[in-house]
Amino acid sequence: MSPVRRLPVEEPGDRTRLPLAGDTPVCHYFEAGRCRSCTLIETPAAQQLRDKEERCRALLPGVPEQAWLPTVPGGVRDFRNKAKLVVGGRPGRVTLGILGPDGAGVDLRDCLIQQPAIRAMIPDLARFIEQTGLPPYDVPKRRGELKFVHVTVSPSEELMLRFVVRSAQALEVLRDRLPQLRRAVPAATVVSVNLLPEHKAVLEGEREELLLGSSLAMDTGAGFALHLRPQSFFQTNTGVARALYAQAAEWIGFAGPDSLWDLYCGVGGFALHCAGSVRSVLGVEISEEAVRSARRSAREAGITARFEAGDATAFALGSEEIPEAVIVNPPRRGIGGELAGWLEEAHGIRHVVYSSCNPESLAVDLAAMPSLAVREARVFDMFPHTRHLEVAVLLERR
CATH class of the missing domain: 2.40.50.1070 (OB fold (Dihydrolipoamide Acetyltransferase, E2P))
Structure with missing residues (x-):
């Protein structure tokens, strides 16, 4: 197969910057000891990115070096929505x-x-x-x-x-x-x-x-809006979230599936961004509030996609249908052994996009799916000045 076209590296949160010293922002709250939430704020931004990249590579040694795309930075200030x-x-x-x-x-x-x-x-x-x-x-x-x-x-x-x-x-x-x-x-x-x-x-x-x-x-820059109700979840860095959705849409476009499931779909971000290249799209999310938001977004955008409220693992294991591609975006604990085992055994699934906020649980889940090889991977600096990050991988059936 031909390689996936690579997205350009953007700096979505870097439009206005703090006074810098070696790309290190100055925070008077941190200096005064009043707040230590941004634990890495004294580390230059470029070094933060390198450290996160190295951490992901160390935790995911099975990912070929050439599979890693350039990291999407999150900015040094003005990035939290x-x-x-x-x-x-x-x-x-x-x-x-x-x-x-x-x-x-x-x-x-x-x-x-x-x-x-x-x-x-x-x-x-x-x-x-x-x-x-x-x-x-x-x-x-x-x-x-x-x-x-x-x-x-x-x-x-x-x-x-x-x-x-x-x-x-x-x-x-x-x-x-x-x-x-x-x-x-x-x-x-x-x-x-x-x-x-x-x-x-x-x-x-x-x-x-x-x-x-x-x-x-x-x-999200894709020609439509995602509707957030008060108890709905959305990524805290809008610019990086846009890059993450665009990357998933590009990977799904490359895979070319006829059917797609977005498990842990939240307000439908991945499903709606990928719907243009897939005939049948279904999102599953346990929060009924988020499902209502996703349905409204799809309706107003004129996008044909279905959304159901339910547990992602229970839905997958109980379904008689098998999609050609799956997107998973689980909480920090990962997808777990049952869902990983289902993805491993469901041979009709040719591609999986896994977006993770925890590379440790991602590593455990990937080890449970040896039939799915990482074709490309990318780090998204969703949470600058902290050790937290988002990492996404495109998996392909061997």
Whole structure:
């Protein structure tokens, strides 16, 4: 077979840069010891990429050297489309950022890895929260109301705001104050409140109440938008996500299957980007919220693709049909032995695209599929300044 055409290397998050010293960004929060989330921020960006490449090569020794495509960098600043802000401080003087070692809030409203539209609105959001009178949740004392605000920004700079609160009383306060919030943050097109009454180390509860809008439209550069509902997942680096979807679409176009399954499809990103070259496309995702988002995106884009809610492994093992190609994008634990075994034994599947956020679990899963050889592989620096990454491989039946 002819080689797969290689995508150009882009720098999606590097349009505006921090002051650099050997490609090392300056973070005053890190220097002051107030936040250590970006553990690699003192390592030059180019060295971060080399280290991630070497880590993937070491964990995946069966991948031929010539199979590795150039890494897609994620930028040094302005790349995060999502902020998970812990609400701390006290009524009238809140902090928005993270929790410190003592359980007190640490204000990080000027964190420069966030996209500018997020940074610009945080002072207005903080003033709105202070005006509501809702007390921030005090973790050590286990009292208070407002726990988090999750903020997501689209490429068009529209915002989705999700308030995580302890009680229905806080929900009603925010519902009553919605007109004030819309004046304070006019870019907010989706607003919801999530109830998390328990004292536990999680970011949200099960109950979600929409106050404004229904979904945020994420333009991925492919001529259509992916719709995100409040509890839907989307990659945190829009530029790198675009490159990842484009790479998968190119690999599937090269493989030329008649039928494609996108397992762990989320809001349908891979399925919808690949649908143009495949007759039959099916996405499977356990989150009904994400499936609703995927169906809306397909409908509005005029793309013929089906989406079903269900467990990916159970669906595959219980199906009488076998597609010619499969895309898997599992959580950090990987696809597991059952699904890997099914892919290994389903000889009608000629190609698999595996996108992984954990090269360790990817290595385990690849070892369970010896009949599928890695034809090409690529690292995507979805999470600059950390050890986390995304790595995708194109597998071909031997």
